[in-house]
Amino acid sequence: MKKTVIFSALTAAGMAAGAAAAGTLDDVKARGTLNCGVTTGLVGFAAPDANGEWDGFDVAVCRAVAAAVLGDPTAVEFVPTTGKTRFTALASGEIDMLARNTTWTFSRDVDLKFTFVGVNYYDGQGFMVPKDLGVSSAKDLDGATVCIQTGTTTELNLADFFRSNNISYEPVPIETNAEAQQQYLAGACDVYTTDASGLAATRATFEAPGDHVLLPEIISKEPLGPLVRHGDNEWGDVVRWTLNALISAEELGITSTNISEMSGGTDNPEINRILGTEGTLGEMLGLDADWAMKAINAGGNYGEIFEKNIGEATPIGLARGLNAQWTDGGLLYSPPFR
């Protein structure tokens, strides 16, 4: 999402120097902790609670990987990164993986030399307007003033959208989400645009959330997912299949409550293979046979993690939408465990 040209250039330049140490899996096992890069704070996705414990949707991925590799979901050293420091932290080896609502894009994958192991949240850029503006579609926003975070891909998406629909707008550049909330509430702009999850989280903090509506248009694709360095495919596989295990677990109905019962053996061979009672999938990854069971035990399956951190029961109140299982009309589709 956020990316400045300078820093991507710096990152790319530094990539040559930051030789990725091969054998991240062995490093993590030897160290006994997983160094996981997270955001410095994003509602629902990653934030420390009053006791200083990290919690959130992205954090849950870190914990699942730590549980799969080390058997302990708390054996994670969370390294907070900003939008500007995240890629150098990963490239320089300071962190083993990055789970920081990072959009999977071509240049990040190819040019910055990272491997996105999957998508844990399908986001997209949306619009929020006050209800009394009487707007029901983003195409009615001709001449509107728009609060927009500078230096992000959302800024470019916005320009593209308005140009392709041949309508005009007046941007109000702002720096942070916090500033945007204040500007928007103070009436400095008619519309606030950022990722739909961010809009929902922002609206949830308003005193009167009902006075604001999210417009139906989603004008960009923002697949957010965890990523690792190029060049260490074994480690990439571990992170990728841990994420897939969480997604498959939901599809197959494995939850944190029934997992111990299921680990005794079931009639479904795929469940048995995931939970390690059949086959040698864990061994192939270089992990214990019950690696996926530990990962799912860390915070539940994908659906449980979603509901606990950002789902409809939380103040953020995001619907599953695109992030439902493919069987429910969403995009979550894990390759088979075979």
Next chain:
Amino acid sequence: MSDTSAAFVRTEQVPPSPPPASATGPVKWAKDNLFSTPLYSLLTIAAFYFIYLILANTLPWIANGVWGTSSLAECREALNGVSGGCFSVLTERWNQLLFGFKYPADQYWRPALTFLLFFAAAAPVLFFKLPRQLLLFTALFPFIAFYLIWGGTILTPILALVGFVAGYFVYQRFVTGSFAAGFFGGIATAFVVWIIGGMLIPANANEGALLSTVPSRDLGGFMLNMMLGVTCVSLSVPLGIALALGRQSDMPLIKWICVVFIEFIRGVPLITLLFVASVMLAYFFPPGTTTDLFLRVVIMITMFSAAYIAEVIRGGLAALPRGQYEAADSLGLDYPQAMRLIILPQALKISIPGIVNVAVGLFKDTVLVSVISMFDLLGMIRGPILASTEWNGVYWELLGFASLLFFVVCYGISQYSQWLERQLATDHR
């Protein structure tokens, strides 16, 4: 005519009657100061109305404040539409605002004790009428503070101290012969002591130490701002003096090193230096050997403020009349004596407002470390606290609290500097 007596002769003084009400007391003060001309009266009324507007909005907001809830939503429920602050965030997260979110809660007494000891250590430096023996504690304070805050084995600070003491003795021994021999000999000795001592300390010395180890990454909150501010100010003043003198030196090499350093650092924004410290330096070290982030940031901020202080002191040096330098020469003083006894005391006195200005600015600039994902006071507010589902949306209370903390410190520094200027005012005005 002789027995004609006056009808009335006053035999005693008329008792002074009180001045008319319009020429005394608050009425006169108000008339003189607030309503002396129609224009002033108008401005006064406008100003009072303005103050009333501010207070009418803020006072109920503070008075209605909610202190005991556990989330913003509960606050709003408790307020029930009335305007009021949600100060519960301060009562719930005060420890994170002050110490960061990872400093172990049962160890808060360590930074708190360090903070108290800091006043004892700073007092003899700030108030020169106190007995000079107290400076011994000031010299020991950095090591005590390091041990208290970071914990771990006590051997580390002791080794650092021994290195300094050994270096100092070597310096004392050789400085009479040649300043350079003493200076570089002292530095070399200190490093030899540290390297040898570092090998002697067992690798597992931190395990089972009396005070548990707290890595730099776990420091945060206002504690981090204070630590950065105090460390960087106290390091950058001597460095700034050295740079200012070096810039005036007759030796071209030293002069040009100082000029290039000062001009380069002053020409680069602080935030750029911080990014270099946090991001780029990692590429210059071999993989796996990273210098502590706190140390990297301290070095960068110190270099930055030293360059500014050097220029302030250079202004002080330039303000001294040429005669002062010539007087020192004619007394037969050598360069260090002339500087120490005649030039610097006067130049530094002139530079006090400028140095304090840089120090206050530097202290406030420490919040910039929040952009390189260190959780100082502002970083805690912008990151973890505003990103928690409970407190997302609380701005005025948190930022007001931060302003209050910074204001207390900066106002204190400013008051001290004014007192110091009065104390040192020896000229005739």
